[in-house]
Amino acid sequence: MPPETELTQHLHHLSVHIGPRMMGSPGDHAAAAYIRQVFANAGLQVEEQRWDCPYWSSEAIRLEVNGQPLPAYANTYSPSCDVTAPTVAIGTIAELQAAELVDRIGILYGDLASAPLTNIGYTIYNPERDRQINALLQAKRPAALLTLEPFSRVYEPLIQDWDLGIPSASVTHEVGLRLLQNTGQTARLMMTNRSTPSSSASIIGRTTSRSPNRLVLCAHYDTKRDTPGAVDNGAGAAALLALAHRLARLPLDIGLEFVAFGGEEYYASGDVEYARRNDGRFGNILAAINLDGVGQRLGANTVTMLAESAAFHDLVAEVVQQYPGVTWAEPWYASNHYTFFARGVPSIALTSAGTMNILHRPADTMDWVSPAKLAEVVSLVTVLVERLHPLPLAWTRPPA
Numbered sequence: 001m002p003p004e005t006e007l008t009q010h011l012h013h014l015s016v017h018i019g020p021r022m023m024g025s026p027g028d029h030a031a032a033a034y035i036r037q038v039f040a041n042a043g044l045q046v047e048e049q050r051w052d053c054p055y056w057s058s059e060a061i062r063l064e065v066n067g068q069p070l071p072a073y074a075n076t077y078s079p080s081c082d083v084t085a086p087t088v089a090i091g092t093i094a095e096l097q098a099a100e101l102v103d104r105i106g107i108l109y110g111d112l113a114s115a116p117l118t119n120i121g122y123t124i125y126n127p128e129r130d131r132q133i134n135a136l137l138q139a140k141r142p143a144a145l146l147t148l149e150p151f152s153r154v155y156e157p158l159i160q161d162w163d164l165g166i167p168s169a170s171v172t173h174e175v176g177l178r179l180l181q182n183t184g185q186t187a188r189l190m191m192t193n194r195s196t197p198s199s200s201a202s203i204i205g206r207t208t209s210r211s212p213n214r215l216v217l218c219a220h221y222d223t224k225r226d227t228p229g230a231v232d233n234g235a236g237a238a239a240l241l242a243l244a245h246r247l248a249r250l251p252l253d254i255g256l257e258f259v260a261f262g263g264e265e266y267y268a269s270g271d272v273e274y275a276r277r278n279d280g281r282f283g284n285i286l287a288a289i290n291l292d293g294v295g296q297r298l299g300a301n302t303v304t305m306l307a308e309s310a311a312f313h314d315l316v317a318e319v320v321q322q323y324p325g326v327t328w329a330e331p332w333y334a335s336n337h338y339t340f341f342a343r344g345v346p347s348i349a350l351t352s353a354g355t356m357n358i359l360h361r362p363a364d365t366m367d368w369v370s371p372a373k374l375a376e377v378v379s380l381v382t383v384l385v386e387r388l389h390p391l392p393l394a395w396t397r398p399p400a
Contacts, residue, residue, distance in 0.1 A: 003246075007239065007371050007375060008238075008371050012233060013229075014099055014237055015229060015234040015364075015365065016228065020228060020229065022265075023266055024054060024055035031222075033238075035237070036120060036171070036243070042249075043247075044206055044258065046206075047203075049199070049201060049203075053200050054077075056162070057193065058194075061169060061189075062189075062190045063187065063188070064144075065182075065187045072177070074157075074170075074193055074351065075159045075160060075170055076160040076194070076266075078167050078168045078191060079193065082189075082191075083144040085103055085105045087183055087184060087185060087187050089107045089109060093185065095139070096295055099130060101140040102396065105142065105189060106150070107146045108145060108146070109180065113147055113149070114325045115162070116157065118134075119267055124271060134292050137164065143168075146169055146189070147171070169191065183233070185304070200262040200263050202274060205260075207255050209256075211253060213255065214256065215286045215385060215389065218260070218288050218337075220260070221233065226362055227364050228364060229364055230369050232266075232349045233293050234369075235374055236290075237291075239291050239374055243372075243385075250386075251383075259336075282322070286388060287395055288346070290335055290350065291377065293351040294350050299353050300325060300326065301373055302352060303326060305346070305348055306347045307349065308349055308397075312346055319380065320380070323380050325376055327353060
């Protein structure tokens with residue numbers, strides 16, 4: 001089968017046949033079962049690393065201001081509520097520090113709504129600014145929150161956190177403008193959301209090897225809610241599955257471990273579970289290669305490296321030169337490679353530059369993915385594996 005056909009089939013199954021793959025959802029379970037079968041068909045030894053999590057869904061929402069209904073969207077993992085209270089507009093951390101929010105509905109806009117807040121329990125990357133905002137929100141105890149979307153006329157919830165415990169919903173800039181023109185007015189927010197016990201899993205496929213050392217290739221397969229997640233990250237998962245089929249039976253001097261991470265989009269639960277089960281075993285990983293958001297049709301594939309030796313960097317640069325469509329990017333952290341380089345494992349991260357603003361949205365369909373650019377990633381990673389597998393562990397690591 002031509003590589004582009006195989007990649008398209010995997011991507012179609014994940015992003016069209018299954019669709020949204022939010023952690024703990026039926027789509028999440030269906031994707032895990034599909035990946036498990038592909039790994040088994042490739043001849044890999046398959047392990048399932050499972051953890052408990054809630055499956056959350058929004059059933060009904062209504063926002064009224066002075067009795068007039070306005071469109072709103074329940075923030076992911078928000079509890080249900082029926083709150084009637086005056087509104088308070090808050091645009092900066094300083095304003096949040098000074099605000100009186102008890103028995104008030106806070107409206108977060110401006111700097112506070114410039115990007116989604118990192119979850120309180122997110123262990124991959126949790127900047128100080130987000131930790132400060134979350135701590136203030138918990139201390140101020142608002143009755144509810146309304147968050148203005150960073151982009152007009154689309155919803156990507158600013159708050160997506162089951163640990164915060166404050167009812168919250170998103171409104172567009174257009175609705176936010178009306179609210180801010182009359183701050184202090186009374187609003188009513190009614191939401192019926194459901195959270196039921198569920199589980200999710202990362203699927204691991206391993207080759208048989210006499211060497212205790214291994215090379216890790218990984219991608220997450222889960223999505224935010226309400227998005228088919230083709231670029232993020234059906235594309236990376238499809239490339240991982242194609243690589244498993246291509247590399248599983250090659251005679252290599254090292255074991256290969258293919259990790260399809262679940263739970264990356266909300267709490268990095270798959271990374272937490274992987275780290276727990278591999279405590280003390282990161283030292284025998286030659287390198288980790290992460291695929292997240294690759295193959296975007298209007299972008300270029302990019303590569304960056306972390307925790308690498310100079311010799312390893314030079315080898316990757318030599319290989320990348322063979323692919324004129326691939327560019328170098330600055331190191332970035334909010335993905336599965338963090339789990340490895342933060343523990344001293346030399347890591348390569350591939351994504352796309354110049355992507356359209358579709359990630360985490362219903363518009364993230366496979367129309368935006370280029371099969372040729374996905375095939376480019378598979379070819380590049382294959383060459384890297386062929387170059388890396390005979391090398392000793394110390395060669396990829398910087399001097400102590």
